[in-house]
Amino acid sequence: MASETTHDVAHTAMTLIDQLPVLQILIPLVAAPLLVLLGTKRLSWAITFIASVLAFAVSIALLWLVKDGGFISYELGGWAPPLGIEYRVDAANAFVLLLISGISTVILPFAYTSVRAEIAERHHTLFYSCYLLCLTGLLGVVITGDAFNVFVFLEISSLSTYALIATGAGKNKRALTAAYDYLVMGTIGATFFVIGLGFLYMATGTLNMADIAERIADQGANRTIQAAFAFIIVGMGLKAAIYPLHLWLPNAYTYAPSAVTVFLAATATKAAIYVILRFSFSVFQPEFMFETLTFEYLVLPLALLAMFAASFIAIFQTDLKRLLAYSSLAQIGYMLLGIALMNETGITAAIVHLFNHGITKAVLFMGVGAIVLRTGSSFLYRIQGMGRVMPVTAAAMVVGGLSLIGVPGTAGFISKWVLVQGALEKGWWPIAVLIVLSSLLAVIYVWRMVEILYLSSPVVGADKREAPLTMTIPMVIMAGACVYFGFATDITIGASTTAAQGLLGGTTGMIEVIETATQAGH
């Protein structure tokens, strides 16, 4: 794959803008082996950071190009789809690309200190190499327009994720078990996904998403396609940590190094949610009965279950990282709920929440990471009163907590507001009530966090200093983003609405893509 892309750049170099989609993947992908080849511990962070910044810049440019509803189609190696691999960027995935690369860029300065504290120095090069691969994988999953390519990138990100989680073993051996468990479960999930793709290929004879969509639209649904949908939803559901398939997540988040937790929590499940969105609305037809029913009778109840059960579990947790992990599960419930509503507002809510929850959780997990740096633990009784000695960290966490609850003026409010609107549009007002009720549960666990941080005295033996600037600045940026996106909704709601419209446009949009691609390609 890599050689193919490099080759492409060599002989069809047009303007830089035309190459943006491939650069998005190429930059981190090339940087990863570069780290290992250079083998220098000193430069590894810097190269990672530069690669991430460049990827972020590319994703901004991409979102800029498609934010008003356009499409970019990029043919890898000059092979036109459906035979060749196609990267396709529209508002939906450009927005997710922006989230992933943006989060990665902001948290890397945080990771610098955190990784030095939590991971043995000899592993640093490999750690950052894995990190870049994970980033590549997540970006690739999102950007590609080829169904099998999704699986390939998914595996790249998953394998590197297992390794990243395992690096937490230096602090707590249970990280190994967590990584191993995730490996087993993740592989099962990926297998389900690839089985689903197999069915799809069987039914349509193509792997290009747009092409599949067209064929499905032509021939209508049959058993094979229905089975494919079930496998893909369940397989991806595991990656997205839909409620009863979430069991890998709490341990993975708890025992992974803090920097990894921040990155995974803010991006990994989001990429999986994106894939569910893409397959449900662009590849399969939302008009098909089986899809509607699956969402209504399977995803919707599970989403509601997640919103309540995971929140209850979060309330009773004794470890802050784990508390936040369960809260993530509950928040994923909101996104799935938005998808399950299957109307434009609902999908907008899902995409907005995907973004807003990403930045919210980034703040919170970074805060935990900073506290872990000072106390060496994330158990609630060990971090008591740290809010008093780490005022900036704690303040940022409070902002994140407010956003998690959905207090007006924070990003979390915007997405819940849109979600409630989506439920009301559908006439499902009991669901709207449930959304508000589950937010009350969030009040309880966020309050627990605030109480622990502020209302008791620090335990003896903790390092009573504020976190270093490399950690506080990313936190403040993210907390600022939580507030900023609570007011400036142009970017988030605008891009999400365009994305939702594009997704609900279904096949028509996809066919258009192919046409534009053919014209623009050569």
Add this chain to the structure above:
Amino acid sequence: MSNSPKTNPNDDPSTYPLLGRMMLWTDKKKNVDWIVRGLYAICTALFLADFVYYKKVYLGMEKIPGFYAMYGFFMCAALVICARGMRVFLKRDEEFYAPHDVESEEFPDDQLEKVDYNA
């Protein structure tokens, strides 16, 4: 108060600021009487002034000579007497709302700069 003028041996009027010293005469009962007499005189003059100029007013009652004067005097007297009467019903001990009220508290000293002039 703890530092009443009798108990404060350092109190020396000659060290007061110039403006303060210039007004010390208002402390004397005799001089206060003169101030009040001055007030009587001004009031009489203002009352009589109503007869010497053309009063350009809108309302009938305003035309009554000394209307504003009478109104001011009697209404204020009534105000004070009513308010005094209200005290019978409304006055409570300073501790009435304590401890949920600032009335019974001392103002925290660290936010003040109490400086005794004589110190």
Add this chain to the structure above:
Amino acid sequence: MPDVFPISLIFFFGAALLLLLPKGHLRAALLLIVPILAGTMLWNLPAGNLWTATIMGFDLEFMRVDKLSRLFGLIFCVAAFLGNLYAWHVRDTIQQVAALLYAGSAIGAVFAGDLISLFFYWEGTAIASVFLIWARRTEGAYHTGMRYLIVQIASGVILLAGAAVFYGETGSITFEKMTLGSLGTWLIFIAFGIKCAFPLMHNWLQDSYPAATVTGTVVLSAFTTKLAVYALARGFPGTEILIYIGAIMTLFPIFYAVIENDLRRVLAYSLNNQLGFMVVGVGIGTELALNGTAAHAFAHILYKALLFMSVGAVLFRTGTAKGSELGGLYKTMPLTMIFCVIGAASISAFPLFSGFISKSLILSAASHDGYYVVWAILLFASAGVFHHSGIKIPYFAFFAHDSGLRPKEAPTHMLLAMGLTAFLCIAVGVYPIPLYEMLPFEIDYVPYTTTHVITQLQLLFFSALAFAVLMRTGIYPPELKSVNLDSDVVYRWFLPRLIAKIATGVARVWNAKTSFWITRYNNVVRGLYHTHGPEGRMARAWPTGSMVIWLAVLLGISLLINFVS
């Protein structure tokens, strides 16, 4: 477009910048620069809707500049400057940030052209200002601040509800002249009314202002209530009920002011009384009356700040602002005394002082439009305000019986702030033309006529005469350490006790049933903990096997649903 931005941002950025500066003169200087910057920018802005943001489909107007909003914005900047100069000595970060955010929110609210941005700033003033009370850092101040915050937040919530209902009724969120009648407009009206301290909604004012810090009260006195007056003038001009509400507002506080002991609370009552004049002006709603309201708000902010500053200086030097403890301070604080007298003369509307040229606009408007009873009440209130603010405050603080306190003169920056404010009070009184030119409507009014000057002097001097006579006959109520019951007794004393009584009664009945329910509740919590707690079934760790089962189950269900359809 890009060179215009919401003026409130200057204050918010100022507050952020403040945190980066070291404590000391640099910060105090920043606190002065911010309002100057904002004021200059404001002065040079053209009229119109200058800055619109679209949020969730609503066009929010953050910079509606016209003559009315510009006048209020300017005087708010002036007040912020004077208040911050007065607070030069304060090194408390919380108070400094709160003062900036508070002024910024108030100015933001003045320029808000729609109900949603108004709501945000409205709550902003509530939240920022409470810290000026809490900054006193006593238990009483904490409780008072809490009461204040609840009332203010309630006002904001009612405003939001009103805005939502109003939007439902009209499909518009523009903040323009409204007509009372529908539920939405009534809610908005009540929200404004709470902040404007309408009768029976007024107690938060007298309760909280004397509880703030020395400098906090000066800042508090300028913004919240005048913002409400502005909102009324913008939203409900010519609403007749306001005339009567305003008249009652001018009337009842003066009785309380006469018997109140805490001089800062006396000033709070007189503030309430002065608001009444402005509300009457809004209610009459003619051009003359609205001009009167705007001019009076302008003059009022200055002289009320001056009075609070002088009493604050006394408190700063002696530790008390109670009439019963003070007296004879002129000997060692003569300058403060003079400034206090200037403020007193201004609020009493002595010719050549600011109150004279603004209050008469409202009185004239009342008599021109035939509200004779209201006019008579206002005249009485004018005499009354002279009585308690004009005479009582300076007399009991600086003269009366010698308390033996010999405090040093107020610090230089306070004298400077007071001197500047006093200068403005006199300047406006002597030469009102520039102020008149800034008023929202064209004005053709000459305050200094023989009739007006002589009748006003008659009113004031005979009021003084009444004071002298009552004082010498011993009828005047002496200053006593006391608390006077106001309508807040209902929620501060009566209701808590009533609830306690009922609670005890209910508890008796309840106790019989309680054990049953407690057991139930405990069982539920225990059950939840059992299933959801760290060791619970729902949260169990190391669950590879169980998840594979779940995976199979879900796939089964999913396939079933797909195939059945």
